[in-house]
Amino acid sequence: MARSLMAALTQLGANVDLAATLRSRDGAGDAAVQARLMAEAKALIPGIIAKGRAAGWQGWITYHTYYKAPDLIGPAVARALKIPYLTIEATRAKKRLGGPWDLFARAAEDACDAADLAFYLTARDREALLAYAPPHQQHIHLRPFLPRSDLPAMAKGAHxxxxxxxxxxxxxxSYQLIAQTMALLPNEATLEIAGDGPVRSQVEALMVPFGTRVKFLGALNKDELETAYARAGALIWPGVDEAFGLTYLEAQAHGLPVIAQDRPGVRDVLFPRSYPSVDQGATGLADLASTPPPSQDAIRDHIRKFHLLPAAAATLRDGLQKVGIT
Structure with missing residues (x-):
């Protein structure tokens, strides 16, 4: 997503400068690690300020500051250079204050407070940002997008x-719900699964009852995945614990209808139609799979209008102009 954002900004004609490569992430909640990373970031700030002043930076953009990986550099640099500070997909989690991520949670909250403009990707993120937003802060909806300006081949399969x-x-x-849904579908329903990893054996065990109706494709590269989308008839992915999921956009770009649950984040990237609630479980997913889908043209038009690079670039341009960046 960060690379896609840089591509969108470059499309606008912006000179995108990656200011630092410090990886400010603590996945374990270790105060000593947080303190060390904060010290490393502080040591980098004077050099980055000098670099920005020499280059004539007009603004600072940080992608995805949150309690495990806060922006420890941007707010200080923006203040020193007197330039706008912008965030994209920043998340607030005040419940983390006082816990094992306290130092980083405070830094993340400070970064959110410092933002002149916050681009949010989902309605769920917007709610948290607005709940604690300082008076000066502006907010713009930047829809999740694919880093491409055109649509891929239309899907022509049935499985x-x-x-x-x-x-x-x-x-x-999600895989458990898929297995439960497969059990409710007619025997002629077949499934291909693209993906791999340490828990594959557990996923395979879930699919044993369906025998040859389920085929595992393993890990696929970009071209192989596009081929898999193009020969399918629908994407099934319930969306358990998904922030939003670019898979949905990739599938819909091919015109695939999506069998998913109405979940926060997920609903922000789905073609607008009725999706089953979480409470409906596999029964709701099976019912959706049996419902006539929207036309592929309608699905693809939705992606073209809202979720490709040109749409994202236009939104970013509007935001930059709001804070005086030309």
């Missing part, structure tokens, strides 16, 4: 396709 990593147990929730 279901699931695309999901298998590197963490958290992903098993």
């Amino acid at each position: 279901l396709l699931a695309v999901g990593m298998m590197r963490a147990a958290a992903k098993l929730g």
Whole structure:
């Protein structure tokens, strides 16, 4: 997503300068690690300020500051250079204050407070930003997008396709729902699964009852995944614990209808139609799979209008102009 944002800004004619490569992430909640990273960031700031002054930076943009990986550099640099500070997909989590991520949670909150403009990707993020927004802050909806200006080939298949990593147990929730849905569908319903990872054996175990109706494709590169989308009939991915999911956009760009649940974040990237609630479980997903889908042209038009590079670039341009960056 960060690379896509840089591509969108470059399309506007902006000179995008990656200011630092410090990885300010603490995944374990270790106060000593947080203190060390904060010290490393502080040491970098004078040099970055000098670099920005020499280059004539007009603004600073930070992508995805949050309690595990806060922006420890941008606010100080923006203040020193007297330039606008902007965030994209910043998230607030005040419940983390006082816990094992306290130092980083405070830094993340400070970064959110410092933003002159916050681009939010989902309605859920907007709610948190608005709840604690300082008076000066502006907010703009930047829809999640694919880093391309055109649409891929239209899908022409009939089987279901699931695309999901298998590197963490958290992903098993969606696969469990897929298995339960398959059990409710007619025997002629077939499924291909693209993805791999440490929990693949557990995913395979879930699909044993369906025998040859389920085919595992393994990890696919970009071109192979596009081919998998193009030969499918629908994407099935319930969306358990998804922030939003670019897979949905990739599939819909091919015209695939999506079988998913109405979940926060996920609903922000789905073609607008009725999706089953979480409470409806696999029954709701099976009912959706049996419902006549929207036309592929309508799905693709929606992606073209809202979720490709030109749309994102236009939104970014509007935001930059709001804070005086030309």
